[in-house]
Amino acid sequence: MSSHEHNHGHHHHHHHNDFHDYNEAIKEYKKTFPSKEDVLEHTPDPAVKELIHNMEKVGLETVFDRFDAQKPHCTFGMAGICCKNCNIGPCRITKKSPRGVCGADADLIVSRNLLRWVASGVAGHGYRGRESMLALKWVGEGKLNLPILGPEKLKKSATTLGIDIEGKSIKELAVLVADILLEDLSRTVPDKHKTMHAFATPERVKVWKELDILPISAYHEITDALHRTTTGTDSDWKNIMQQLSRCGLAFSWSSVLASSIAIDSLFGLPVRSTVKCNVGALKEGYVNIALHGHSPLLVSEIVRLGKTEEFDALAKKHGAKGIQFYGICCSGLSSMYRYGGVIPLSNAIGAELIVGTGALDLWVADVQDVFPAIMEVANCFKTVVVTTSDSARLPGAEHYAYDHEHSNIAQTENLAKKILTRAIVSFANRRDIPVTIPQYEVNAEVGFSLENIIKQFGSIEPIAQALKTGKIKGIINLVGCNNPRVLYEKAITDITSKLIKENILVLTNGCASFPLLKLGYCNKSALEHTGSQLKEFLGSDLPPVWHMGECLDNARASALFRALADACGKDLKDMPFAFASPEWSNEKGVAAALSFRLLGINSYHCVEPPVQGSPNVMKYIYEDTKETIGAVMVVDVNPDSLGNKIIEDIEAKREALSWS
Numbered sequence: 001m002s003s004h005e006h007n008h009g010h011h012h013h014h015h016h017n018d019f020h021d022y023n024e025a026i027k028e029y030k031k032t033f034p035s036k037e038d039v040l041e042h043t044p045d046p047a048v049k050e051l052i053h054n055m056e057k058v059g060l061e062t063v064f065d066r067f068d069a070q071k072p073h074c075t076f077g078m079a080g081i082c083c084k085n086c087n088i089g090p091c092r093i094t095k096k097s098p099r100g101v102c103g104a105d106a107d108l109i110v111s112r113n114l115l116r117w118v119a120s121g122v123a124g125h126g127y128r129g130r131e132s133m134l135a136l137k138w139v140g141e142g143k144l145n146l147p148i149l150g151p152e153k154l155k156k157s158a159t160t161l162g163i164d165i166e167g168k169s170i171k172e173l174a175v176l177v178a179d180i181l182l183e184d185l186s187r188t189v190p191d192k193h194k195t196m197h198a199f200a201t202p203e204r205v206k207v208w209k210e211l212d213i214l215p216i217s218a219y220h221e222i223t224d225a226l227h228r229t230t231t232g233t234d235s236d237w238k239n240i241m242q243q244l245s246r247c248g249l250a251f252s253w254s255s256v257l258a259s260s261i262a263i264d265s266l267f268g269l270p271v272r273s274t275v276k277c278n279v280g281a282l283k284e285g286y287v288n289i290a291l292h293g294h295s296p297l298l299v300s301e302i303v304r305l306g307k308t309e310e311f312d313a314l315a316k317k318h319g320a321k322g323i324q325f326y327g328i329c330c331s332g333l334s335s336m337y338r339y340g341g342v343i344p345l346s347n348a349i350g351a352e353l354i355v356g357t358g359a360l361d362l363w364v365a366d367v368q369d370v371f372p373a374i375m376e377v378a379n380c381f382k383t384v385v386v387t388t389s390d391s392a393r394l395p396g397a398e399h400y401a402y403d404h405e406h407s408n409i410a411q412t413e414n415l416a417k418k419i420l421t422r423a424i425v426s427f428a429n430r431r432d433i434p435v436t437i438p439q440y441e442v443n444a445e446v447g448f449s450l451e452n453i454i455k456q457f458g459s460i461e462p463i464a465q466a467l468k469t470g471k472i473k474g475i476i477n478l479v480g481c482n483n484p485r486v487l488y489e490k491a492i493t494d495i496t497s498k499l500i501k502e503n504i505l506v507l508t509n510g511c512a513s514f515p516l517l518k519l520g521y522c523n524k525s526a527l528e529h530t531g532s533q534l535k536e537f538l539g540s541d542l543p544p545v546w547h548m549g550e551c552l553d554n555a556r557a558s559a560l561f562r563a564l565a566d567a568c569g570k571d572l573k574d575m576p577f578a579f580a581s582p583e584w585s586n587e588k589g590v591a592a593a594l595s596f597r598l599l600g601i602n603s604y605h606c607v608e609p610p611v612q613g614s615p616n617v618m619k620y621i622y623e624d625t626k627e628t629i630g631a632v633m634v635v636d637v638n639p640d641s642l643g644n645k646i647i648e649d650i651e652a653k654r655e656a657l658s659w660s
């Protein structure tokens with residue numbers, strides 16, 4: 001009898017598929033979901049309350065109405081145990097059916113679903129980064145006529161990537177750097193991920209290598225993730241989680257860092273400045289243009305041309321006082337800190353409320369986090385919506401865009417001119433549209449980067465010293481999306497208030513940064529609510545929350561973390577650092593938190609991930625990765641107790657360093 005037959009003859013009873021009852025946990029979780037009424041009562045920005053009331057008056061629904069209409073939420077989906085990877089399903093894990101039709105158990109279904117999310121996150125940031133990498137290459141080759149506004153960043157990145165910059169022109173370097181970034185994004189033949197090896201700490205690379213999670217390229221890891229989650233392929237949940245980690249690293253070093261190198265090289269480093277923000281800064285009588293999305297290429301050109309004499313004169317000829325730009329989500333934030341005069345108004349969740357002011361003549365929607373819901377509101381107020389990407393269209397919007405091959409890349413200036421002209425015509429056509437603007441406006445300090453922080457302090461040393469002595473107790477990168485599962489913008493502001501009082505410096509970017517911008521946390525006035533130690537360090541010039549820009553600018557936070565760890569002679573995982581996305585919601589958000597955990601930095605959240613159906617996956621992300629990568633995911637739906645956990649963990653890190 002062969003051993004195969006021998007094994008076959010035995011009945012093995014494995015109990016790892018015993019049904020884990022998630023029903024009670026999900027039921028309790030759902031009870032914490034706020035209603036629209038709760039939002040109206042408790043959301044921290046009074047402008048948001050007025051904007052929601054405005055929408056009610058004109059009979060328009062909001063994200064909060066639609067969230068309520070989805071109640072009660074699907075328990076299977078929330079627990080992560082619904083599989084629709086093939087058309088035998090959908091299958092769900094219940095007491096009666098502890099396996100899907102193919103035999104997949106809860107662990108496998110939960111882990112596969114999570115992996116597909118992270119793979120989508122890698123694609124999200126990677127895809128928009130790709131447009132800037134291509135643009136950098138084509139500028140270098142002369143196919144696209146744009147100035148290279150970040151030559152210092154380009155040279156520094158080239159040197160770090162091992163390129164000999166001696167005697168090479170800026171354009172030559174642009175091509176060489178872009179080629180490496182694009183190769184790391186899309187390589188299929190296994191080789192070193194060059195950006196990762198050049199920029200990650202040796203300690204981290206060693207950890208990742210031992211875990212066998214080094215990525216080949218972003219495209220490869222996305223494809224691998226989709227491949228192994230197809231029916232009957234990878235049936236080992238632990239092996240699925242290993243691919244999750246590879247995707248996390250592909251996200252960090254291609255989708256985020258490489259994208260950020262391309263964008264900074266081409267469009268320039270952030271400029272520290274004071275901006276006006278919130279809806280009170282909306283100016284009637286101007287051609288008002290909103291910039292919404294995530295891809296800076298066309299947006300930069302629109303802003304540059306919009307500030308020229310030519311377009312100012314054209315706007316005035318049509319009866320406007322001039323052209324004014326507003327920032328929604330990340331395209332708004334990245335143009336805000338580079339070009340000045342762009343007023344940040346709202347994150348993605350609140351975008352439709354901004355359209356509902358009736359004050360916008362044209363809305364540029366490029367890619368990602370542009371909810372289809374904005375169209376109904378835009379139609380109601382005759383706001384012209386313009387889409388600019390082949391992969392992101394909105395029915396009813398006008399399309400002034402790059403094609404699928406970017407074959408019209410040389411038309412960038414023309415596209416921008418057409419969009420600006422369209423905005424001016426729209427202004428002239430919209431003179432009779434009623435405008436309702438809640439009068440809330442505040443100043444905010446923006447444009448923080450490692451480069452300008454070092455300039456401000458002379459070197460990294462004063463900040464490292466302040467960390468060691470406890471003037472700064474710790475630093476948190478507090479970012480991410482919003483999610484109607486928690487009170488809109490309140491988890492973010494509650495946690496921030498608590499942390500700055502405890503002398504923890506807050507870095508922020510992206511959607512989470514809007515309430516911090518709008519409610520004065522990025523203003524020196526917030527020093528009043530800051531702990532005395534941190535206040536002493538900040539002096540009279542700096543706010544306790546440093547605004548670093550859009551969500552790709554997680555790269556700026558991790559660069560500051562790295563520089564401080566180096567200056568202190570410590571490993572990243574031992575430093576009193578934290579990552580939080582209290583109100584996270586989208587796929588990029590899962591990947592971002594994972595990428596900081598892979599650096600050895602805990603991630604903290606007020607929104608549950610869909611893992612409650614699998615005790616094994618829960619234990620893996622909440623406990624086991626402490627041993628392997630030095631960090632875990634921490635979830636507590638209550639912002640107050642989550643804030644306490646962050647403080648305790650940071651204090652424990654300090655104690656371990658004897659920095660108490």
Ligand code: SF4
Nearest residue numbers: 083086089091100102
């Ligand atoms: Fe069901 Fe398996 Fe198909 Fe998923 S892959 S839908 S669990 S049969």
